[in-house]
Amino acid sequence: MDPIFIAPAAAPSVTKEAQRGQRLLYLMGASGSGKDTLLRHLRTTLQPDEPVLVAHRYITRPSSADESSVALSNAEFQRRIDLGCFALHWHSHGLHYGIGIEIDTWLAGNAVVIINGSRAHLALAHARYPHLTAIEVTTHPDVLAARLRQRGRETLAQIQARLEKAVQPYPIPATCSVSSLPNNTAPEDAARQLLKIARSLLPA
Numbered sequence: 001m002d003p004i005f006i007a008p009a010a011a012p013s014v015t016k017e018a019q020r021g022q023r024l025l026y027l028m029g030a031s032g033s034g035k036d037t038l039l040r041h042l043r044t045t046l047q048p049d050e051p052v053l054v055a056h057r058y059i060t061r062p063s064s065a066d067e068s069s070v071a072l073s074n075a076e077f078q079r080r081i082d083l084g085c086f087a088l089h090w091h092s093h094g095l096h097y098g099i100g101i102e103i104d105t106w107l108a109g110n111a112v113v114i115i116n117g118s119r120a121h122l123a124l125a126h127a128r129y130p131h132l133t134a135i136e137v138t139t140h141p142d143v144l145a146a147r148l149r150q151r152g153r154e155t156l157a158q159i160q161a162r163l164e165k166a167v168q169p170y171p172i173p174a175t176c177s178v179s180s181l182p183n184n185t186a187p188e189d190a191a192r193q194l195l196k197i198a199r200s201l202l203p204a
Contacts, residue, residue: 021129023107023201025114028122029137030166032148034183035116041191051111052198058098088128090121112201119170126173133201134178143184
């Protein structure tokens with residue numbers, strides 16, 4: 001008997017609504033503010049049938065257990081830029097970060113997509129997705145310093161540079177509204193609030 005061929009499901013076309021980012025949640029905050037921890041808690045509390053997806057990031061450094069990322073070399077990162085593989089990409093602290101173009105397909109499929117983004121590049125994201133929801137995770141400076149030391153990823157000089165950057169203003173487009181999400185206590189509290197915001201973006 002000849003094998004039965006089942007054609008793969010066609011990817012949904014990218015609608016104008018998806019292109020504008022009406023279900024895109026752009027999460028940002030200073031390094032050490034706890035974004036990865038919040039996203040990890042959020043994943044564990046999602047219901048199986050909830051169409052909420054967290055986009056992994058492509059980064060030019062080794063991945064760790066604390067974040068959802070794919071490690072790329074500088075050469076491979078540039079190759080993917082040239083091939084148009086990124087919906088967004090930026091450079092910060094000597095590293096390249098990217099968000100894959102696959103998020104447009106997810107948005108077109110009526111999913112809410114959460115991006116672990118950058119405050120300094122909010123304007124870039126807003127230019128591509130003008131209807132995105134921007135959330136800034138805020139943390140008390142003492143808490144931020146303790147978290148940076150605890151993760152052991154940077155030198156003392158690098159930690160000081162990140163603390164100084166944390167209090168610097170960043171460009172916010174005139175038509176973009178940014179909401180604050182405090183994360184100074186148990187991360188489960190902020191994660192629950194983040195999930196509530198994500199659920200509010202789901203189609204009725």
